[in-house]
Amino acid sequence: MSSLSSSLTKRRSRFPVGLYASLLPPLVWMTLLYFVPIALLVSYSVWRLEAFDIVQEFTLKNFQTIVFSSAYRTVIVRTIGTALGVTLIDVAIALPLGYFITRYGGRYRPLLTILVILPLWSSYLVRVFAWKIILGYNGVLNTALLSLGVLQQPSQIFLYNQFSTTLTFVHIWLPFMILPVITAFERLPKDLIEASADLNAPPWTTFRRVMLPLVTPGILAGSINVFSLTMGDFITPSLVGSPSGIMLGNVISSQFGVSYNWPLGAAFSLVVMLIVFSGLAIVVRQGALENL
Amino acid sequence: MMTIADVALWLGKDDPYNLTDSDLAEVKEKLLELRPHIRKFWTTAGELANLFQSGEVVLAHAWPLTYTQLSEAEFPVGSVSPRGKLTGWTDSWMISKNSRNADAAYQWIDYILSGDGQKGVMDVTGYSGATTLGAEAIGSDRAKELYMDDLSLHSQINMWQSVKNYDQWVELWNEIRS
């Protein structure tokens, strides 16, 4: 407010009706519908289930269960590993693409951007299922390899393993990486690149020393998207994942479903939140906050 | 989860729903031994039918429903059931204690238990029923298909019971899946 002119400063002394009118509704709304539920989830995580009843007494039992079970530790490590892997692959795919679109896209740039978003309009579930049709035993890939004579008989190695899970995730979340990366490239001041070229910097050096640091916020913003989306998903592992490859999302959804142990499920949710927050902390420290 | 009970039965345990820690350890060992041969843990009948039809699996531990579905789709399939080592469960209707209209709920349950009601459930779900009224309503041919021609079979089924150490079951199952 202080940056505004005198005609506005006069209003400062009065009760800031505008502030309350614009701040309170969203604040109250989100508090009642999101912050309180999250707080409730946190309190569930320190309650326990006894004979199918939820006992509201403080206990760390759920977290002990998680920490001391080798199976759950495996699931946590696998989930983080998958999420990191998917994020890195998506960065590697999106960077050259974003660079190309902003630099050489010309008047086709809006169209190319729309083409990235368009897949989001076809059902997410069906897109995941499509990978089953592509990678399966009688799938598109096997059929192609058979007709090319690469394989003599269909192979089972493409589906229901870590590979198919990772590939599907990389595909499903790719638009959420490409878009912030494109935005970041669009924001690059063009004279900077020209200056670098004028100083006889080779293109690679210009990219690495000038552009990369400037598009890093976009990369980090996209990374947080992809990482978080992968951390919580249970559809992809259950449709195309390995029979012994469940992720944290599967565990949580089963605790809130068939296993009916909400306190344990809440504790797992808290683990997911903590992991995402750690990732977020890194992003915030890199100063990518403005892009969130 | 039912798979745990099935393996326990197969290992010769008398009561598959009352397993000690060492029983569970045996079950786990057996399941881990079998795991390399497993392509997919199916969760619904539709998924399993698709797995067969798309060539992903050739053998499955399944419900009679899948056999019926696949035969109807003219998919070449056969089925065997282990004598005396059957597990099963029943879907139940329950009245919530907060029910606003318990009388209507009782009437509904009466209807579901009638021949018509049972036939309706079986037609929609493809599951088999457990009452003579239901068996009569669907006719003897269909009853044979659904293993309802001799209802004494039900006494041989180890019906699902709530398990005391359910947490351990869940954990065991997650170990197999992780």
Added chain:
Amino acid sequence: MTISPSVEKSLHPASGNALPRQQAKPWLLASWTLLVYGFLYLPIAVLVLMSFNDSTILSLPFKGITLNWYSMSLGDRAIRLALINSVKVAAMATLLATLFGLLAAFAIYRYRFFGKETFRIALNLPILLPGIVTGVAMLAYFSDLGLDLSLWTVILGHAVFGLPVALGPILTRLSQFPRSLEEAAYDLGANPGQVFTGVIFPYIRSAVIAGALLAFTLSFDEVVVTIFLTGRENTLPMEIWGRLRTNITPEIAAVATLVLLISTAIVLFSQWLTSREAT
């Protein structure tokens, strides 16, 4: 939402600042781009192909072309009801999300208050944290309140993650707003309400539309939050989820193709509208 600014930008071809074109032909980059688009569209091509497959299962082999799955899906009552529910849910959730998002954006842009940065990050939590967290937290909350799950609980869930989605582009656009315009309006004697509707809103209108469109899209196809909050009535993704578990036929592929076609038409139409507006 990080993806929002580019969406907004893409709707404003005029505002683009193209980097200088270079003479060297970037063959490598161009082929990479082509490959990536191929990768993005491969599953969609497969599902479109499958929707014409004259076979009862959603899988290869391809047994000939049929339009049966399309006629079946058009006559499918459950699909139609689910589609209507999805439109209702998405419209309602988008309305709520955009309204509260707009207010929040205005508060952040216009005022200084204690904990502003925290407020901004907190509002973004529903899209920073995985959807499953939102889903189970709201499920536990509604169950503790004794609220029955219905389309309304789904709408509330979607409105929650829709808020930051709508907030993103609006805030980006507001931050570019030249304050001198606002000053001028006040100097000419306008009251705050007039300034907002007459000066600020026209400036951010396209961003509001972009944010609302994005919120609508994400709500329309949402699965993870919806699974936990859904009652007896299905949205379209829930109906598809149900069918993937019971009876997997190419009809699902036909439904997905139809939805894609319709939404592509809507997107291109809105793109055309805004580009016309910009010139």
